Amino acid sequence: MIVRAFAFLAGLAILVATAQAQVRVQLTRDSSLKERLKLATGTTDDEGRVWVGYAIRRLMERNSYVSTGWMVNGRMRRTTTLEDVLAKAGDPEAMPTEHSDSRILRGIERVEKRLAILVRYNEGDVDRVEFQTTDATYDSSRTMFVWIGEARDEESAAFVVELFDGQSDRKVLEHIVTVAALHDDAVPVVGPFLRRVLAGAYDGKVRRAAAYGLGGQPSRESLVALSSAARTTTEESLQRDAVWALSQLDMPGAVDTLIALALEAPSSKLRRTAVMAVAQCAAEKTLETLTNVVENDPDTDVRRSAVWGLSQLRDGAGVPSLIALARSHPNPTVRKEAVHALGQSKDERAFQALIEIVRK
Structure with missing residues (x-):
């Protein structure tokens, strides 16, 4: 050497x-x-x-x-x-x-x-x-x-954002967006840049990278941009990533936005994605929302996702609801999913409930 x-x-x-x-x-x-x-x-x-x-x-x-x-x-x-x-x-x-x-x-x-x-x-x-x-x-x-x-983060972010507009290669654009998002969320140029890309006429993977990045940019503007993307895009992968990014936003209003999507979105696929995201949130309204979906959503697949969500709640918070669903829900698919979820649980209450259900 x-x-x-x-x-x-x-x-x-x-x-x-x-x-x-x-x-x-x-x-x-x-x-x-x-x-x-x-x-x-x-x-x-x-x-x-x-x-x-x-x-x-x-x-x-x-x-x-x-x-x-x-x-x-x-x-x-x-x-x-x-x-x-x-x-x-x-x-x-x-x-x-x-x-x-x-x-x-x-x-x-x-x-x-x-x-x-x-x-x-x-x-x-x-x-x-x-x-x-x-x-x-x-x-x-x-x-x-x-x-x-x-x-410094400020000069690095400015350089990276400036690079973007001179590129046409999809992979380079995607990597630039990812790099921009890795900067401190307090750097002023990053949030507006990511929102511009998310709303722009770029390749889906480039816009998805922007959605991921906005999940680490807690602001009202990020919340609005991600909610809009989730509701308006026709691209399922971008819709899914926008919902995931909403679940990562550590700010007031993010969980409520997810709940609104889970309960009210016109697309059953969007409701299902939002239900799964809500299940990962440690929020007071999570149990109530998932139970509401199981009882009232017209789409069976969305209901099944809500049952799965109940099984994911921390400290077994969803187990009593799962037991009730497994015992008496009128939809056989929901009952089956609830039984399956109880079978995967390590909660003693789930084990005892399954024994009672089997003996009937």
């Missing part, structure tokens, strides 16, 4: 050359993100390509890892991570996550991690956008990779 160090403007640049790839850490102090990106694109491989990466910081669970196309919660098999590569290349900001200080946020221990945003320039134009936590596996197939350090 050849290591060469040299001064670069007012910053630091270190090049690590391997048989597979070259990794350069190029930290120019007191420069904007745009200036650093422009500077980094001056180095390319033989095909005129260069990957440029930088990081923003996020609070995440210690054993939570993100990379383009996947997310893992739990311990990963030990591999060469991006943080390993950067540390070897001499990045003074390299940060082993296992040594990070932790904080308790909403009852969950979280650590500060670096989230890398990776952009490939091909003859000066962006043709790929990827992302990963730096403690996830590094893709060593990148023949030229320049790391420019860390960026």
Whole structure:
């Protein structure tokens, strides 16, 4: 391995050359993100390509890892991570996550991690956008990779949003939207951008990424945008994701919106999706809503979903309702679903009720 160090403007640049790839850490102090990106694109491989990466910081669970196309919660098999590569290349900001200080946020221990945003320039134009936590596996197939350090959320989000309007490739657009949503929800440009994409005439997967992102943007505007998308779109996958995103909004009114969809939406598929989302919400009205659906919805599949929802309530809150349904509901499909749900329950009340039902 050849290591060469040299001064670069007012910053630091270190090049690590391997048989597979070259990794350069190029930290120019007191420069904007745009200036650093422009500077980094001056180095390319033989095909005129260069990957440029930088990081923003996020609070995440210690054993939570993100990379383009996947997310893992739990311990990963030990591999060469991006943080390993950067540390070897001499990045003074390299940060082993296992040594990070932790904080308790909403009852969950979280650590500060670096989230890398990776952009490939091909003859000066962006043709790929990827992302990963730096403690996830590094893709060593990148023949030229320049790391420019860390960026503030505000300037990173502005750069990412600006990238979007110059792209036409569906996958690149989808990744840009996902990356934008990974920024702090307090950054002003992110929410309006995601709402614009969700309401726009873009590919369904791009709009779905915007819906997912809005689920982490608790605001009245997000609530209205997601509710509108759920009610008006004709694309089932987008409708489903908009409802899921509503269930993730940690704000007043989100659960009530889901309940209204579960009870009143004209589409049975939308009602069914909303019922399943309501079942995942720890709200006072959840039991009442699911019971209402079982008793009154005209669609049997929606009723079945509500029975399933009752079985998912925390601390066995739905068990008494399931027992009553299994014993005496006039719809045989509902009775069958209730019996099945009781059979899957570990609640002693469910076991005793099943014995009584079988003996009759």
